[in-house]
Amino acid sequence: MKIAIVGAGGVGGYFGALLARSGTDVTFIARGAHLAALQQHGLLIENTEGENIHVPNVKAVENPAAIGPVDLVFLAVKLADSEKTARTLHPLFGPQTCIASFQNSVGKDDILRREFGDPPVMGGVAYISAYIDRPGVIRHVGGLHKLVFGEFDGNRSPRALAFLQACQAAGFDAELTDDIRKKIWEKFVLLVGISGATTTMRKGIGPIRDNPLTRQFLLDLMQETAAVGRAQGVALPENYARDRLEFTHKFPADMTASMTQDLKLGKPLEVMWLSGAVTEMGAQLGVPTPANRAVRDILALYAEGDPKEAAAPKR
Incomplete structure (x- = not known):
């Protein structure tokens, strides 16, 4: 080819x-x-x-x-x-x-x-x-x-x-x-969770999945996304988000989403395409998405990029 x-x-x-x-x-x-x-x-x-x-x-x-x-x-x-x-x-x-x-x-x-x-x-x-x-x-x-x-x-x-x-x-x-449409939604559920959690918390997936509070937040992000997908007619099992939570144990503890790297570099973020999109679709379909709304709102000031973030001294 x-x-x-x-x-x-x-x-x-x-x-x-x-x-x-x-x-x-x-x-x-x-x-x-x-x-x-x-x-x-x-x-x-x-x-x-x-x-x-x-x-x-x-x-x-x-x-x-x-x-x-x-x-x-x-x-x-x-x-x-x-x-x-x-x-x-x-x-x-x-x-x-x-x-x-x-x-x-x-x-x-x-x-x-x-x-x-x-x-x-x-x-x-x-x-x-x-x-x-x-x-x-x-x-x-x-x-x-x-x-x-x-x-x-x-x-x-x-x-x-x-x-x-x-x-x-x-x-x-x-x-x-x-069934590529289902596969796209399956990835979307995982990505929205990992991107939202690692970027707002500025930590790798390991500490997030190991702490009971942050683990639950990660699960909430994925459960909301899966619920929106099902409301769109995508055949995602009821336990799919929990299955993806267990799947994250295959990732190295320091793994983060690319959006986390973009935040560190002061680059524009894809948050409005991820948690932002879940929030908008949820509102249209009557599916509650409070965790994804929180991610969208927390990262809204960085969505267009923030060069000062990249220039900030590292502790």
Whole structure:
């Protein structure tokens, strides 16, 4: 396959590096110092568990028009940049091109459908804790690295099967599902909980799940999100949030959400797409969401970014 990775951060950078290393034709779309580092030194993945991965020669550009049509557009930019970025991606599209978003939202694919129509859009979910540590370097926390994707009609299409084969050759976990909407909501439940808890508390998942009060708050965030999903018609079991709480024990104690890293760096936060979206959907559906409203309101002053936060002295 010929793949364009749009957004070479923790998700796009990590999975794109492994795909490129295995021989898949991958081009990264990036900008600034990160783009310059990719072009000059390649891409380095630093693992907290396992060996580092260096892909010395990667293709990286700033302008999608420099690539031309591809088989798959792998979208992994921050949610706030989705609409603006989507408008720039038309040069990547030929008659058979598909686009899969691996962003953190249940509304992400609606943006793509408005821009490209229904047929090109394939659903995607990424399970990984990774972020740009410095230009050209992605830090991967823990051993989890999985992509889940599929067509919204449940069909095992040739393009989905081709991407599955590429992922398997790259050596990371991959799953082709016949119910991608449910998979997106399953990830959303976990992500809303971990993002909301680790960012408001500024702690790794370990201390949060081990303290009775913070553990309950984490569970509340996920239970509210699951309840909103069920109200939307998604078949999430009643005990799904509690199951996800137990699942967090697979994560290293110091693991945080990428939103926590963004807060530390004074960058804009995705809170309005996560707990904020749960709060809005809950209000529309008559589902109470007090814990998610608390996260949204606590982080509201940081939602657009706060450079002074990044400059504050570390204790």
